[in-house]
Amino acid sequence: MLELIKKLCSLDGISGRENAVRDFIISQLPENTEYSVDAMGNLIVFAKGRKPAKNKVMLAAHMDEVGMIVTYITDDGLIKFANVGGIDTAVQLGRRVKVGERQLAGVIGVTPIHLRRGDDELKMPVADSLYIDVGASKKEELDGLVNPGDMIAFDSGCVEFGSMLKAKAVDDRAGCAVLLDMIIKGVEFDTWFAFTVQEEVGCRGAGCAAFAVAPDYAVVVETTTAADISGVSGEKQVCKAGGGAVVPFMDAGTVYSPELYALANRISKEKGFKMQTKTMVAGGNDARAINTSRSGVKTITVSFATRYLHSPSCVINKNDIDEMSKAVKYIAEEFANA
Numbered sequence: 001m002l003e004l005i006k007k008l009c010s011l012d013g014i015s016g017r018e019n020a021v022r023d024f025i026i027s028q029l030p031e032n033t034e035y036s037v038d039a040m041g042n043l044i045v046f047a048k049g050r051k052p053a054k055n056k057v058m059l060a061a062h063m064d065e066v067g068m069i070v071t072y073i074t075d076d077g078l079i080k081f082a083n084v085g086g087i088d089t090a091v092q093l094g095r096r097v098k099v100g101e102r103q104l105a106g107v108i109g110v111t112p113i114h115l116r117r118g119d120d121e122l123k124m125p126v127a128d129s130l131y132i133d134v135g136a137s138k139k140e141e142l143d144g145l146v147n148p149g150d151m152i153a154f155d156s157g158c159v160e161f162g163s164m165l166k167a168k169a170v171d172d173r174a175g176c177a178v179l180l181d182m183i184i185k186g187v188e189f190d191t192w193f194a195f196t197v198q199e200e201v202g203c204r205g206a207g208c209a210a211f212a213v214a215p216d217y218a219v220v221v222e223t224t225t226a227a228d229i230s231g232v233s234g235e236k237q238v239c240k241a242g243g244g245a246v247v248p249f250m251d252a253g254t255v256y257s258p259e260l261y262a263l264a265n266r267i268s269k270e271k272g273f274k275m276q277t278k279t280m281v282a283g284g285n286d287a288r289a290i291n292t293s294r295s296g297v298k299t300i301t302v303s304f305a306t307r308y309l310h311s312p313s314c315v316i317n318k319n320d321i322d323e324m325s326k327a328v329k330y331i332a333e334e335f336a337n338a
Helices: 002-010 019-028 170-185 204-213 258-271 287-291 319-336
Strands: 034-037 043-047 057-062 067-073 078-084 096-099 104-109 131-133 151-154 159-161 164-167 191-196 217-225 298-306 314-317
Touching: 002 019, 002 164, 002 170, 019 043, 019 170, 019 191, 043 170, 043 204, 057 170, 057 204, 057 319, 164 170, 170 191, 170 217, 170 298, 170 314, 170 319, 191 204, 204 287, 217 287, 217 319, 258 298, 258 319, 287 298, 298 314, 298 319, 314 319
Parallel strands: 057 191, 057 217, 217 298
Antiparallel strands: 034 043, 043 191, 067 078, 067 151, 078 131, 096 104, 096 151, 104 131, 159 164, 164 314
16 A cells, blocks of 8 residues: 555645546546545545445545645746645745646745844744745746646655655545555445545535535544654654554544544454554544534544654654554444444
8 A cells, every 4th residue: 555655645636626636546446436526526435345334434534735825926936825724834945846737846935044134043934925936037937837826735755764654745645545445455344435625724525525425433534743753752742653543532623432432442452453542632634524514423533643744744654554454444344333
């Protein structure tokens, strides 16, 4: 599945512009697989299992990534932009990007430190002071090439180092890869899969997908912040890359059922996959929209522990890929037959 993750991460698809990701996933579906695309752009897939399911189970992963969008072009040919999703200004400075469908190469520019004076020398630049330089010297050079509303994605390749994988858009193409791999290999019980849109700007697609599928149970397959780095200790590490699948008891968007949380722990022991939890109540994902859809959906989240989330250099441990696959498979099968 490592190669599948790499292929998905190499695609560009900020929130609301997920077309390339969706098209790739559709191209990989086994022949005669049932699927549909709703008005929001969610891809909903039904996989016939070897056995009928007692309960309707939906697995969900979002296709979109954080990025930027063109807002204005200055007279001297520089591109102003707004963020799409939560991005720390610190991870943008000097980064390579691709602009628009033509994927113009550009660099996020900022005033060099040796030209700053006084207190400004130590301050982080404010977001609206940044711009993208694509090598144009005047606005007219970009006519027909760049327009307000064009997508801007980080230009960052996949690199393996030691037991780690670095790539952009691991959040949540790694989750998409787990779901797609399950569909390709075949499932034990009838299962619905939702590849959702616009998670990074408010979990907008997932609620629509859950309303349409109307599942009894849902498993959100995601990434979550790991701070297992130098200078961080104890509960502040949140979770650890290489520590296995992350199943939270609560985050900023969802209070998970204690019964389902206990169930996941039991299944981990019985089936022998590595599982950990988050030691900080923070973040959120599509679970918040799915959990509250219709009259409520029993929902759990299973995540990759990911360093440097929402940056061009997200990092996961390759050993967690197999643990995630096992966790999602066994939890989904338990839900299907509960």
